[in-house]
Amino acid sequence: MNKTWLAMLGLLALVGLALLASCSKKTGEEQSSSPTSESKPPAASTPIDPATAATVSGTVKLDGTPPKPAKIDMSQDAACKGDNTSENVVAKDGDLANVFVYVKEGLGNRNFDVPKDSVVIDQKGCRYHPHVLAVIAGQNVEIKNDDPTTHNIHPTPKDNREWNESQPPNAAPIQKSFAREEIMLPVKCNQHPWMKMYISVVKSPFHAVTGPDGKYEIKGLPPGDYTLAFVHEKLGEQDQKVTLAPKDSKTVDTTFKAGGM
Amino acid sequence: MFTACATFVLIIAGALVTSNDAGLSVPDWPTTFGSIYKMPHMVGGVEWEHGHRMVAEFVGLLTIILAIWTWRTEGRRWMRILGVAALGTVIAQGILGGMTVLFYLPPAVSSTHAALAQTFFCITVVIALFTGRRRIEEQPRVEFDTRRPSLVTLTWLSIFVLYVQLILGAMFRHRGLGWWPHVVHAAVVTVVLSWTAIRALSQYSRIEAVRKPAITMLSLMMAQLCLGFTAFLTRVAWGHNAVQPELPMVISTVAHVAVGALLLATAVVLAIQVWRHVPVAFEERIPTREQNPVAA
Known part of the structure; x- marks a missing residue:
């Protein structure tokens, strides 16, 4: 009787392990599925008259002394070589980089085509390039590994599906897409905990990310009243209203306070 | 072992x-x-x-x-x-x-x-x-416990509050809760464990099997409080904007977990030893005649 119980316990444990192993395999299969597997059939795009299209551009500034960039300790992986300063707040001469700018309100129920081109994330020097990326919902994201070490790419979304895949050196690029809008979705590598980036998934092509000079430009907007949102990973969000007439070219600048960190 | x-x-x-x-x-x-x-x-x-x-x-x-x-x-x-x-x-x-x-x-x-x-x-x-x-x-040395709450009850209470503290700490560490329930409950743990250890040491220090785990529990609790404070400083107060886990926060949190495990195990050992060496005297169950034969 006792031996029977022990045998049953062992069998139960083995069945449990086998079930979890199959779950793991299934999860892996789901992760490598087609990039558009989550997407609904795209609705027809709303036409915009190029003759009346307007442009909005500007500069994002940082008011105050930016924090000294922290030094990253990459010693746990000898293959990680390169710039080892953190990218939390990148500001030079008051110009703030890596701010995601997008049209938050004013586009109504317009639909937009999903671009056929991929956006690329490159892992190089054990950092993500770019640090802040914008992508349209359903658009393909190609993730490359140019490092001589294995990374894992692990988005931690609130509204999209979470996944976690490893990518050895010289592996084929990983192809993924995000189905739902989500601003500043964090992505990290659990093998190299300093590696962090943000993906903003939006519906419209009217977005930009500020460069090292703090500048951005959004072209091709139809005339109308809009709310522009400026989002920074540490400094939060600021909104600005703007009205664009046909063929308008307006400047909308904004300033973040360094004390907000 | x-x-x-x-x-x-x-x-x-x-x-x-x-x-x-x-x-x-x-x-x-x-x-x-x-x-x-x-x-x-x-x-x-x-x-x-x-x-x-x-x-x-x-x-x-x-x-x-x-x-x-x-x-x-x-x-x-x-x-x-x-x-x-x-x-x-x-x-x-x-x-x-x-x-x-x-x-x-x-x-x-x-x-x-x-x-x-x-x-x-x-x-x-x-x-x-x-x-x-x-x-x-x-051959266990036995002394009956007549005080209430009994030392057995206190040792079980110690295990209970430590286990609650373990769950609260784990929930905070794994982002299921904020830090304050773990920190507030630390005060409860301190009171209960001090009460238990002081009772054990003040009344039953002659029993080595009780004295040793009681002293160990008290020492570990004090070390754990210091480690918890250090972990709070390095991870919550100073390290919330860190770009990667830094050595002080890793050392302090790992030591906090390790000493927490030792503390819980020591509380379990103390409870077992108290159960054996300091059993509860159920005086109320003894008939009055047997307690006071002269009166009969």
């Missing part, structure tokens, strides 16, 4: 995984990068995560041996059941560890994994205590 020591090492290895934010550096389970036996390149987070898995496999193997050995050689039925319970716990713990990987560290699962780890550690400590030569051979 060897399994208990190996389990303590395993708890430290697990704490290192969490503190280094390496819980998902190996994205698959029960395989590692698709293989059961192939050793991965041990760099970055993989070093912590796969290291934890290897120690866990070793402890699993030890527990299988322990359960079979206990089943075959132990005369006490409850000890045989405890051996099987240890095996069941380590299997459940392994499955929970896998679930944390497959479901991306859900706070409830990760916290249960953390709490069950220390439960398993206590089981191995209890087995080591009850199979020790000294316990089997000694």
Whole structure:
């Protein structure tokens, strides 16, 4: 009787392990599925008259002394070589980089085509390039590994599906897409905990990310009243209203306070 | 005893995984990068995560041996059941560890994994205590406890508040709760454990089996309070904007987890020793005539 119980316990444990192993395999299969597997059939795009299209551009500034960039300790992986300063707040001469700018309100129920081109994330020097990326919902994201070490790419979304895949050196690029809008979705590598980036998934092509000079430009907007949102990973969000007439070219600048960190 | 020591090492290895934010550096389970036996390149987070898995496999193997050995050689039925319970716990713990990987560290699962780890550690400590030569051979010195609440009750209360504290700490560590419930409950733990240890030492210090764990529990509690304060400073107050886990926050949090495990196990040992050496005197159950024969 006792031996029977022990045998049953062992069998139960083995069945449990086998079930979890199959779950793991299934999860892996789901992760490598087609990039558009989550997407609904795209609705027809709303036409915009190029003759009346307007442009909005500007500069994002940082008011105050930016924090000294922290030094990253990459010693746990000898293959990680390169710039080892953190990218939390990148500001030079008051110009703030890596701010995601997008049209938050004013586009109504317009639909937009999903671009056929991929956006690329490159892992190089054990950092993500770019640090802040914008992508349209359903658009393909190609993730490359140019490092001589294995990374894992692990988005931690609130509204999209979470996944976690490893990518050895010289592996084929990983192809993924995000189905739902989500601003500043964090992505990290659990093998190299300093590696962090943000993906903003939006519906419209009217977005930009500020460069090292703090500048951005959004072209091709139809005339109308809009709310522009400026989002920074540490400094939060600021909104600005703007009205664009046909063929308008307006400047909308904004300033973040360094004390907000 | 060897399994208990190996389990303590395993708890430290697990704490290192969490503190280094390496819980998902190996994205698959029960395989590692698709293989059961192939050793991965041990760099970055993989070093912590796969290291934890290897120690866990070793402890699993030890527990299988322990359960079979206990089943075959132990005369006490409850000890045989405890051996099987240890095996069941380590299997459940392994499955929970896998679930944390497959479901991306859900706070409830990760916290249960953390709490069950220390439960398993206590089981191995209890087995080591009850199979020790000294316990089997000694003639226990017994003193009846007439005070209320009894010391037995206080030791059980200590285990309870420590276990609640363990769950609150695990929930905070795995982002299922804020820090304040763990910090507020630390005050409750301090009061209950001090009360228990002071009662034990003030009344039963003559009994070595009670005195030693009571002193150990009190010392560990003080060390744990200091470590908790340091961990709070390094991780919550100073480290919330850190770009990566820094050495002071890793050392302080791992030490806090390790000493917490030792504290819980010591409270369990104290409870067992008090149960044996300081049983409760149920005076109210003794008939009046027997208490005062002259009056009769």
